[in-house]
Amino acid sequence: MALAARPTGSLSFVRLAPGLTLAVLLLPIAFGLAATFLPAFGYLPALGGTELTLAHFESLFAMPAIWRSAALSLLTGVVTAGVSLLIVMLFVAGWAGTRTFARLQHAVSPLLAIPHAAAAFGLAFLIAPSGFLVRLAAPWAGIERPPDWLIVNDPLGLTMMAGLVAKEMPFLLLVTLAALPQVKRAETMQLVSAFGYGRIAGFLFTLWPQVYRQIRFAVYAVIAYATAVVDVAVILGPNLPAILPVRLLQWMNDPDLSLRFLASAGAVLQLGVTLGALLGWLVIEQVASSICAALRGRGLRMVRERMLRIAALAATGTTAVLVFGGIALLALWSFAALWQFPAILPDAFTLSTWQRALPRILEPLAVTLGAGALSTAIALCLTIACLEQEARTGRVAGRRAMLAIYLPLIVPQIAFVFGLQVLFLASGTDQRFAALVFVHLVFVLPYVFLSLSDPWRAFDRRYDLIAAGLGRSRLALLLKVRLPMLSRAVLTAAAVGFAVSVGQYLPTVLIGEGRLTTVTTEAVALAAGGNRRVIGVYAFLQTLLPFLAFAIASLAPALLWRNRRAMRP
């Protein structure tokens, strides 16, 4: 049902919103990619590159072990997404609807707010040979010196993939949870168990295909992210060679400026690697669905699924414990005086790390809050206007529009932000903060849209019709009915957007140019110093901000509607 849309002239912003949103999402990528592609083919007049040439690709392919780096990146993307998805699938299939599920779901959601770099540092300290787990084992295993084991930075990148899975699994789980209400889970499960199917087999054969169709773009985003990840790869990934994006960044940062051409060519290769991983994934999708169909055809019931269920539960629970444990240990480091191997606790505690760090954090904190709040507010306005326009015309965003929304998450950041910086400089403006907000908006908008669109569309349209029938305008309806009733979803979307803004590193460094720093850019700059104590301070703050946003999103509606029973979640 759609309310008759008539050109009344009012609220024309709403009609322009879809176009505006597409422009915000697509133009920066288009410009950024162009500014990356041109130098890759030799065009960068400022460095004397005025002729088109393939020479830079030749020198790229002549780099030692470049194909291994590229292959490792590709593999990282596919394996990270595959393992994360497998755990999510088995966990949801085996446990959805149980009390364990509800409890663990609440424990896993906050993992999303923890920045990748902080989680990786925490994990590294947990599992390193001189790390916390070995220290726990040291007394009874008789270990006096840390063993020389290659765990972190292993050549195959297994530790790095584990670190990525620990962060991406919660993301996919939350996306899946959002998709779950749109399938008839409880009814279907009753039906298939009556046919004698186990939980997992029943879920996989009937519900999973529908669920997967809804979350597939999120899976693609995970693949794209993992093929182009820098911070986690630097901390946990292989050294010789490092994966492609890490080497790319080294070339971009090399004082030998002619390496910019090589870096641009590398960025093009990176784009190819990401695309390759996505294509590989499409093949895996096909194979997996045929295997699933074959198993279903054989009538596989899988009644004995206990071990599989327990394994899925253990994987999910272990992830939560590892990441939270790592963060807690980093927080402990921020108060630690001397803390040597194999001591389980620091020799003494001190506030000096905090005392030194806090005065210097106020300004970055202000920029973090300002950029996060503004970009989130703009993203909310655009998203709500788009969804309003959708509700009025009855035309729901199609697959192509969904691709556009996911594009900033799928195109590797590293492949287009350098070009954006050139564009910003060329514009000659000194509105640096505005530019920063705009660049954050490119990455905040997709997440805000994705988290708000489902509850917005699921809203009972009959409330709209009643209000219209009562003679109230669209605007009154939006402000007095829709927004208040969806306040919880709107605030959650805002918290997601804010968390995304807080986590932005590369765009902030390039556009902020060091004059506008955020908690995250400061944290990564300090992480270059490898000091666990200072990293602990920043990781704590970096985690705290999104947590606060999520806390507000859940507490404010509860407070506001404390006397309205039907408004409780």
Add this chain to the structure above:
Amino acid sequence: MTESRDKGLALTDITIGLNGRTLLRLSARVAPGAVLTVMGPSGSGKSSLLAYIGGFLDPAFVASGSCRVDGLELTSLPAEQRHAGLLFQDPLLFPHMSVAANIAFAVPPSVRSRAERRAIAERALAEIELAGFGDRDPDTLSGGQKARVALQRVLVSQPRLLLLDEPFSKLDMALRDQARQLVFDRANAAGLPVVLVTHDEADAAAAGGAVFEMRAA
């Protein structure tokens, strides 16, 4: 004579189709206070008639024909200017507003003062024996009370007509008769033409007006 002929709802040559199939073809007159009952099994598209009159038909449907109330053509107006009061099988009280605020929300904008809007709401509550319930959370009311509040909410908005979409189907048997009585009496008293969509013969009997039967599609 022309004046009395123009009073009430005139539906002329209404045709509604979907995917090249005609769901409904209808011409009818509904006098002020009278009820037109549209009967049909679920899935027959009977609700699309209400959607067409109310101005919220999905663009997937193809519809034509004229709807006039007291001589005024509705189809050229946007939904919020048609003043077609709606009642569904759920009362759909706005859950974030108090009971009185639900009703005050419907008071026409010509009443500007807050106090006056509130007073109108309180009077409307008193009429249905819910005086003093104004500050309550609507979710704490019983099913019958909610239905009555929903009715009052529609009536204070001064609608031109009422569109009822199976409004009694979720009520208990005991409450259903009472509710029918109340709705039809008050529509009659207010002189509102009513279109009722239902699959319950008893509804049609209680309404007492013309009945239009739809075939299963």
Add this chain to the structure above:
Amino acid sequence: MRLATIALTATFLVGFCMSGASAADPDPAEWQAVLDEAEGQTVYFNAWGGSENINAYLEWVGEETQRRFGVELVHVKIDDTANAVARVLAERTSGKDEGGSVDLIWINGENFVAMKEEDLLMQPGWAGDLPNWRYVDVENQPTILTDFTEPVEGLESPWGGAKLVFFYDSARLDAEQLPDSAGGLLEWAKANPGRLSYPAPPDFIGSSFLKQVLSEVIDDPAKLQEPVNEQTFEADVAPLFDYLDALHPVAWRSGKAFPQNYPDMKQKLADGELDIVFAFNPAEASAAIAAGELPDTVRSFTFSEGTLGNTHFVAIPYNANAKAGALVVANFLIAPDAQLRKQDPAYWGDPTVLALQKLGEEDRAAFDALELGVATLAPDELGPVIDEPHASWMDRIEEEWRRRYITGN
């Protein structure tokens, strides 16, 4: 997409055509004029932000320049100096030849060479005209005038000294067994497998380690003061890579992984993963002990035949927005009181570039009275300085290192 390409091409062209213009620069020979112009300016100082000590020191510098000269100093914390170089380059790309975002940059070695070769530095040379230049120890610290054999020509002003120094924990290692040369270090590693490593190049400390070894094992060290001779390069560096081939099997993680940088090695010394680490600041270990990062049993040593030493500088980009202010800050950084505080391990512990005999009585006494810390060698215990090789060696060694060891096997 095509529209984007065209717009971008236009951008590049505009940038290309506009470069070359420049307003009149302040002249440090007219110091009062510089001071007048600088007052009220804001100087964006791009400097590595990975050390809280240094960040705190720069904050003090900012307070002082504000108080004394009305110059506001903003420390733009970067994780790699090359990023600031890249920013200046990006500005030239877009035609921003004035009002650039970088006013002052902490720099030396290959970053300096890159900026000098690309004409990204303020011309002509200005450092020798700074009022405080008269205290600078040009006589005894040759690295002040040639940065990695590249003539400085006044395009950057010295800020601090650096010397390669090794650290160990005396609670674990016996001082008697410490190596005294690169060769001795290799023997030690063979006797203590898994306890020695170096950050993988292009990390600054890691590359410096390679240069230290090369300086000791090359047949003729004089070759290193000249640019690389491609004809003999392979033979010249063969002893270095023989050394590394022998070291890696007995190195930490068997040479399959490397620490990220010096702070990472410091953490691994504290964790007991490494037994000998090295840094470019002789006071590092004492500072780390004071901060509780290392146990107070850590001590320093160098090689009696000498270790690598160099100077780090500050430079002003050609398009800096606050050149006068940047000159005032550069001059203050080599003021005796600023250098004294910098050498104090309580604040930073970085060796001074000033000649103590050129200072006034009072300042000299203050320097002499500095408590350097238990783990810091006195200036006369640091041993001889080995000059940095020509900058071209670093590039070629790093390249060769990558070719040999980034194999994925």
